Amino acid sequence: MAKVDGERVLRDLRELATFGAYKTGVHRPTFSDEDIAARRWFVGKLEEAGLQGSIDGIGNVYGLSDGPGAKILTGSHIESQNHAGWLDGALGMIYGLEAARAVGRGVDVAGWCDEEGHFGSFIGSRSFTGLLDDDEIDRLANKYDGMPLRDALAKAGLAGVPRRQVEPGRYKGFIEAHIEQGDTLISSGLKIGVVTAIVAIWQYRITATGEQNHAGTTSMSRRRDAGLALVRLLAEIDRRFPELAGPRTVWTTGRITLDPGAPSIIPGRGEVLFQFRDADQAVLDRLDAELRRLVDEANRTGRCPMEIEVMGQSRPALMDETLQAALEAAGETHAPGKVLRMPSGAGHDAQYLARVMPAAMMFVPSIGGISHHWTENTSDEDLVLGAQVYCDAVERALNG
Amino acid sequence: MAKVDGERVLRDLRELATFGAYKTGVHRPTFSDEDIAARRWFVGKLEEAGLQGSIDGIGNVYGLSDGPGAKILTGSHIESQNHAGWLDGALGMIYGLEAARAVGRGVDVAGWCDEEGHFGSFIGSRSFTGLLDDDEIDRLANKYDGMPLRDALAKAGLAGVPRRQVEPGRYKGFIEAHIEQGDTLISSGLKIGVVTAIVAIWQYRITATGEQNHAGTTSMSRRRDAGLALVRLLAEIDRRFPELAGPRTVWTTGRITLDPGAPSIIPGRGEVLFQFRDADQAVLDRLDAELRRLVDEANRTGRCPMEIEVMGQSRPALMDETLQAALEAAGETHAPGKVLRMPSGAGHDAQYLARVMPAAMMFVPSIGGISHHWTENTSDEDLVLGAQVYCDAVERALNG
Numbered sequence: 001m002a003k004v005d006g007e008r009v010l011r012d013l014r015e016l017a018t019f020g021a022y023k024t025g026v027h028r029p030t031f032s033d034e035d036i037a038a039r040r041w042f043v044g045k046l047e048e049a050g051l052q053g054s055i056d057g058i059g060n061v062y063g064l065s066d067g068p069g070a071k072i073l074t075g076s077h078i079e080s081q082n083h084a085g086w087l088d089g090a091l092g093m094i095y096g097l098e099a100a101r102a103v104g105r106g107v108d109v110a111g112w113c114d115e116e117g118h119f120g121s122f123i124g125s126r127s128f129t130g131l132l133d134d135d136e137i138d139r140l141a142n143k144y145d146g147m148p149l150r151d152a153l154a155k156a157g158l159a160g161v162p163r164r165q166v167e168p169g170r171y172k173g174f175i176e177a178h179i180e181q182g183d184t185l186i187s188s189g190l191k192i193g194v195v196t197a198i199v200a201i202w203q204y205r206i207t208a209t210g211e212q213n214h215a216g217t218t219s220m221s222r223r224r225d226a227g228l229a230l231v232r233l234l235a236e237i238d239r240r241f242p243e244l245a246g247p248r249t250v251w252t253t254g255r256i257t258l259d260p261g262a263p264s265i266i267p268g269r270g271e272v273l274f275q276f277r278d279a280d281q282a283v284l285d286r287l288d289a290e291l292r293r294l295v296d297e298a299n300r301t302g303r304c305p306m307e308i309e310v311m312g313q314s315r316p317a318l319m320d321e322t323l324q325a326a327l328e329a330a331g332e333t334h335a336p337g338k339v340l341r342m343p344s345g346a347g348h349d350a351q352y353l354a355r356v357m358p359a360a361m362m363f364v365p366s367i368g369g370i371s372h373h374w375t376e377n378t379s380d381e382d383l384v385l386g387a388q389v390y391c392d393a394v395e396r397a398l399n400g
Numbered sequence: 401m402a403k404v405d406g407e408r409v410l411r412d413l414r415e416l417a418t419f420g421a422y423k424t425g426v427h428r429p430t431f432s433d434e435d436i437a438a439r440r441w442f443v444g445k446l447e448e449a450g451l452q453g454s455i456d457g458i459g460n461v462y463g464l465s466d467g468p469g470a471k472i473l474t475g476s477h478i479e480s481q482n483h484a485g486w487l488d489g490a491l492g493m494i495y496g497l498e499a500a501r502a503v504g505r506g507v508d509v510a511g512w513c514d515e516e517g518h519f520g521s522f523i524g525s526r527s528f529t530g531l532l533d534d535d536e537i538d539r540l541a542n543k544y545d546g547m548p549l550r551d552a553l554a555k556a557g558l559a560g561v562p563r564r565q566v567e568p569g570r571y572k573g574f575i576e577a578h579i580e581q582g583d584t585l586i587s588s589g590l591k592i593g594v595v596t597a598i599v600a601i602w603q604y605r606i607t608a609t610g611e612q613n614h615a616g617t618t619s620m621s622r623r624r625d626a627g628l629a630l631v632r633l634l635a636e637i638d639r640r641f642p643e644l645a646g647p648r649t650v651w652t653t654g655r656i657t658l659d660p661g662a663p664s665i666i667p668g669r670g671e672v673l674f675q676f677r678d679a680d681q682a683v684l685d686r687l688d689a690e691l692r693r694l695v696d697e698a699n700r701t702g703r704c705p706m707e708i709e710v711m712g713q714s715r716p717a718l719m720d721e722t723l724q725a726a727l728e729a730a731g732e733t734h735a736p737g738k739v740l741r742m743p744s745g746a747g748h749d750a751q752y753l754a755r756v757m758p759a760a761m762m763f764v765p766s767i768g769g770i771s772h773h774w775t776e777n778t779s780d781e782d783l784v785l786g787a788q789v790y791c792d793a794v795e796r797a798l799n800g
Contacts, residue, residue, distance in 0.1 A: 181617040201664075219582065238635075252615040252666055254664065262654050263655065266652055266654075273663045369618065
């Protein structure tokens, strides 16, 4: 069985967390100086581990194992959300590195660039799986400071460097480790999550058009209040969705904007950003139909025409059954009775890898379920246990 | 009876509308170059009419009539909302000027500065009625470009000029003419509104505090969604207020802000600007109690603590019965059967004048009920009829 060095894993995680250290977390946006330094540091660690290290033309980090036979691809991502946690992404990188060291030949490691979306949407894993073209790269820019992606790549010394794409037949599969980012494991005393599917996210922009008017002189009966129309729709969603949702469905109104947004003016226009997530296509279809029914009903009975615009409808990504079995077997070996099969409510690079090879994910517990915040954390004990389970599962998958 | 020159009234209104002309309306913010020029032009018109014209240290324009006996104070305001209508304020100024010309001695005219609130809240009429101190003037600045009020006054040549305050015993009352800004008159074919009271505005900021979290990994049962808590409160207000409101009560949510306002983040904080208006103190008290009850209930049953902050609670201003009778008698003379007693849903300087003397207001119809927009308008016929009724009422009040 793969011999994991728990102290080494913790040491490497802590060293990676020095790049962009922020309070007890990190601030390491894609292609920031700290992020570029972290990528170079990681290439050095890969080479120390006997892998052939490189960074490709989209910023993906690779450590390739030599030798014959189909390999297991490991890894996650190196950059962080702004002022966020030290383990989100980093955990999967160091576990992959440890698997290469502990399991030996046959384990490749990858760090998918910009999973956190500072420039785009999963550009690293989409580039590797053939789903990102040069036109899109030309168009993308940093969402916070506006720097074009091309300029950021040049700053990182990657202008003109080829982008690496998946080599057919090289891999038996991809296994990504990640913190759970929720509280399912921690609140049940469980230790390992075996991801069954990565949920789809269906994102909508709903707009209502009313009539901007004076809030004092316009009688209630004459008003066409776009804000009130949206409040009524959201109240109906709140009433209906629990009846139609699956056990793990989530739905969220992230933003409500009323125009012009002044205390004494009836809103003439309103906009809502609304999304739901589930791993079950039937649930997604049912909620989409209900949302459209509620908007139609509002248009039939209300006085503010509403429009619904689809901003994104990803597909659920099912995880490979054989790799899930390897993770579960490894989990039951090291944490008997503390393994749970569960969907991932967050998006991950594994959802794109799943399109070109068998893919799976393993979760470790998140203290308080917190993520995307610098207080994100996992106990040392769980970090070491997770590394052991992960490396064991990679070895099983490699030899299975 | 006062002999009104309808053509002169229309000509003066149109000339005033050339100061800051914007499409078919005007853009004449307080102390803009156009506004200062309009004030000076108006002083000239007052002097042509035989009044003693001046501008005081807060920017109020005055035309004072000589001779003995208690006088009637007329007027309204000269500046406009941004990119707004040509009659809002201007109508009452030109009607006042016409009353001085048509009725003769005993009619004073005033243009209250900044009724539209570019710098503060009714600073002109509050200065005249003794409700504005120098400290407040020191603190106020333009809401759009930040220029301190003191600098704007200096730019207008008014630094160091004394502020005029009401002279005890000089007036029998104040009568302000204004466009209705609603559609009550126009939609009923009526011509003259006699204002019974100016409504009070009770303005609130309601905040909910939840827990910012990941919209994919945080189960519905664990969420503390500040946005959803506010949507539920607003839906309850929408359900309960119609049962408790008076026939003319209005209530408005002008702004909803969710923090951080991102599609995939559960709002950790939300804020709503909510107001209601009525002329009846009992209704105001009832709605305030209900709003507080709903917030208390949300705090008892919900998971996101809410706070309610009073931003303003003005009092209803009752209009003087004798002056209302003068307006009604004049209205019935020139537009028999087309006069309506009604409250004003908008605030006006008359609500401050009412604190120091008998005060009244007269409305003319607004086409489409539109105001605070450059398409605001009233037919020439209604403008001339309104001038006749107004001047007749001023004469009756003066001699009554």
